[in-house]
Ligand SMILES: [Zn+2]
């Protein structure tokens with residue numbers, strides 16, 4: 322901006338946000354300076370508090386403000402069912418669906434040997450420790466339906482083989498409200514194989 | 522998020538940014554927490570410094586860190602030419618074009634009687650004071666080519682009528698590199714009326 326180092330630094334810093342380039346950062350900075358100073362100060366405090374205060378839950382690796390996250394602190398949700406997801410945003414999507422009432426384990430990503438990401442790095446050893454200590458009746462492997470997500474799910478299943486734990490994977494099929502003509506072939510094949518009688 | 526008040530507050534605060542809804546705010550918060558904590562802390566500091574430190578230049582109403590903005594502090598740019606713009610982003614666009622070397626006056630918007638925005642509110646009295654004190658050889662009215670922008674420009678021109686000041690308005694015409702077929706009729710009419718001999 323050449324006339325205000327403080328504005329320059331604000332524009333530059335806003336670019337750490339995903340999807341925010343130079344033009345958008347300028348627009349955001351001007352908006353805050355012209356009409357949103359109280360919002361900007363609130364955001365400054367929220368960022369500072371979150372960046373220093375948010376950690377990983379010691380039991381499930383979810384984001385948490387204290388030792389345990391809100392879900393692990395809830396005794397009704399530590400009921401012997403663990404749902405394994407790749408990230409906090411996957412966990413949030415499941416929570417927003419509103420139906421699942423068990424616990425979670427948040428991997429920090431997925432296995433990716435080519436990038437040096439092994440079972441230790443994403444917390445699989447920690448998950449196995451927890452299962453050994455707490456016991457588990459059902460383990461739902463809700464990693465993403467990608468090559469890496471599938472490989473990660475299979476790795477975990479193999480490690481628990483023969484221990485009598487019910488291990489499940491989310492159903493593939495046609496999205497609710499989706500149109501058949503727009504569904505890809507793999508999904509359609511899965512939907513056919515998983516077909517159910519209309520009257521059960 | 523229901524499991525971390527600090528994350529909830531971060532998501533909520535990010536929504537003060539223009540164009541950022543709930544989903545985008547979540548994605549931004551998770552990105553910062555998972556992979557961008559140093560960027561997030563830097564942004565927190567930049568916001569706090571800018572929200573409390575950035576003020577309006579006492580001479581031209583541009584954003585400034587001190588009494589005068591960088592442009593007003595430059596003696597080469599206080600050469601008797603003032604370019605009047607509606608906002609700091611308009612000023613920035615002209616600066617980035619790189620050709621203009623005079624001074625500015627940044628209105629805080631445009632005249633809008635229906636919203637109670639009169640000459641006092643956007644600093645026109647201050648501009649007229651400055652012209653009386655400093656004198657001015659040319660006043661370029663670079664308000665936007667909208668109804669309100671035109672009205673604001675005409676109001677300023679009327680107030681300075683008969684004082685022997687050269688008052689100009691930016692040329693309308695076909696954008697450089699634009700295709701004739703995509704230019705609207707008003708612009709085309711302006712371009713015809715303002716046509717120039719090829720060899721001058
Ligand atoms: Zn937890």
Ligand SMILES: [Zn+2]
Nearest residue numbers: 578581590593
């Ligand atoms: Zn100035």
